[in-house]
Amino acid sequence: MLPAAQLRPSPARQRLCRLVAVLVAMSLGTPAVAAPAGSEADDPAIAAATRTYEEGITYRDAGNFIAAAESFTTAYRDLPMKERETRAIVLFDLIDARRNAFAEGEGPGQLCECERLLVAYLEEIKQSFGSKGDKFPDTRKAKKLLTELRKQIDAARGETPGLDCTNTPLEKPAAPEPAPDPAPDVSDRPAMPDDRGAATPDPDPAQARRARTFMIAGAVTTGVGGLFLGMMTAGLVVGRNAERDGDARTQAAIASGSPLSQYDPDLQALIDRGNLGNRLAIAGGVLATAAIAAGVTLLVLGLRARPRPRAGAASMAPRLAPAVAPALGPNFTGATLVLRF
Numbered sequence: 001m002l003p004a005a006q007l008r009p010s011p012a013r014q015r016l017c018r019l020v021a022v023l024v025a026m027s028l029g030t031p032a033v034a035a036p037a038g039s040e041a042d043d044p045a046i047a048a049a050t051r052t053y054e055e056g057i058t059y060r061d062a063g064n065f066i067a068a069a070e071s072f073t074t075a076y077r078d079l080p081m082k083e084r085e086t087r088a089i090v091l092f093d094l095i096d097a098r099r100n101a102f103a104e105g106e107g108p109g110q111l112c113e114c115e116r117l118l119v120a121y122l123e124e125i126k127q128s129f130g131s132k133g134d135k136f137p138d139t140r141k142a143k144k145l146l147t148e149l150r151k152q153i154d155a156a157r158g159e160t161p162g163l164d165c166t167n168t169p170l171e172k173p174a175a176p177e178p179a180p181d182p183a184p185d186v187s188d189r190p191a192m193p194d195d196r197g198a199a200t201p202d203p204d205p206a207q208a209r210r211a212r213t214f215m216i217a218g219a220v221t222t223g224v225g226g227l228f229l230g231m232m233t234a235g236l237v238v239g240r241n242a243e244r245d246g247d248a249r250t251q252a253a254i255a256s257g258s259p260l261s262q263y264d265p266d267l268q269a270l271i272d273r274g275n276l277g278n279r280l281a282i283a284g285g286v287l288a289t290a291a292i293a294a295g296v297t298l299l300v301l302g303l304r305a306r307p308r309p310r311a312g313a314a315s316m317a318p319r320l321a322p323a324v325a326p327a328l329g330p331n332f333t334g335a336t337l338v339l340r341f
Contacts, residue, residue, distance in 0.1 A: 007172030112165035214302030235280025242274035
């Protein structure tokens with residue numbers, strides 16, 4: 001006779017199954033990112049540079065590219081280096097204004113000034129961040145703009161033989177026309193460049209593709225982990241049912257006075273089914289833990305690789321903070337997902 005206790009998993013195996021279930025539940029969590037306290041708009045220098053930048057936007061919308069470029073230049077110089085991304089936005093608007101001024105008949109000094117500004121910006125990034133700065137999307141855009149500008153300067157030499165930017169000063173601008181009254185601002189804070197659609201540069205296509213690749217791979221890997229989690233659950237159910245059926249068969253045999261033999265085919269089938277369920281639960285739990293952890297990591301990398309909102313727009317964007325906690329009970333193992341906005 002084979003007692004029903006032999007149908008139950010060993011204590012060590014039971015502890016292993018519970019540990020795997022807890023690890024799977026914990027692997028679903030991602031750390032919530034705390035939003036920085038305070039507002040960049042509290043800095044008087046940034047507020048003043050923002051007002052000057054908005055004046056440049058007004059001039060540009062009115063078609064006065066020279067006046068717009070001068071306002072952008074003042075805002076760019078007044079912004080501190082810690083506002084690297086915002087300075088890059090202003091710089092790109094400044095370059096665009098001077099190139100438009102050249103297209104409307106201003107001298108080649110507009111292009112030469114653009115080249116000087118971009119070279120100085122790239123040197124500043126290199127000195128401040130070293131090789132790390134080469135990976136910034138703004139740095140890559142600045143290098144691309146510099147290449148385009150130098151081609152444009154080479155083309156301008158066809159109309160201006162002997163053009164040399166080292167000896168070509170920027171033409172003195174005429175007195176700017178009074179700027180039209182800006183539209184009233186209904187917000188309680190000064191608008192930063194990203195609050196206006198025209199101020200936001202196009203996102204880097206390579207960065208967007210990389211973020212999309214990470215997100216797709218993370219979603220697929222997490223889905224595979226969910227399948228393995230289902231396999232673990234199925235294994236636990238199979239093992240529990242085999243244990244229950246073995247207990248019932250053993251008790252019935254004892255009650256009838258006909259003890260079961262350890263070689264009884266039905267009893268052996270229940271033992272095999274219980275062992276299969278245990279193996280499925282362990283294998284599914286381990287594989288689910290690895291797949292879900294890898295999938296969540298890829299999803300986080302994809303979120304971080306996405307083009308980030310600039311300056312003021314970042315403070316207005318909703319912040320989603322997911323948190324997952326394991327939920328355990330006498331006959332239940334799972335996870336609780338909480339989303340905070």
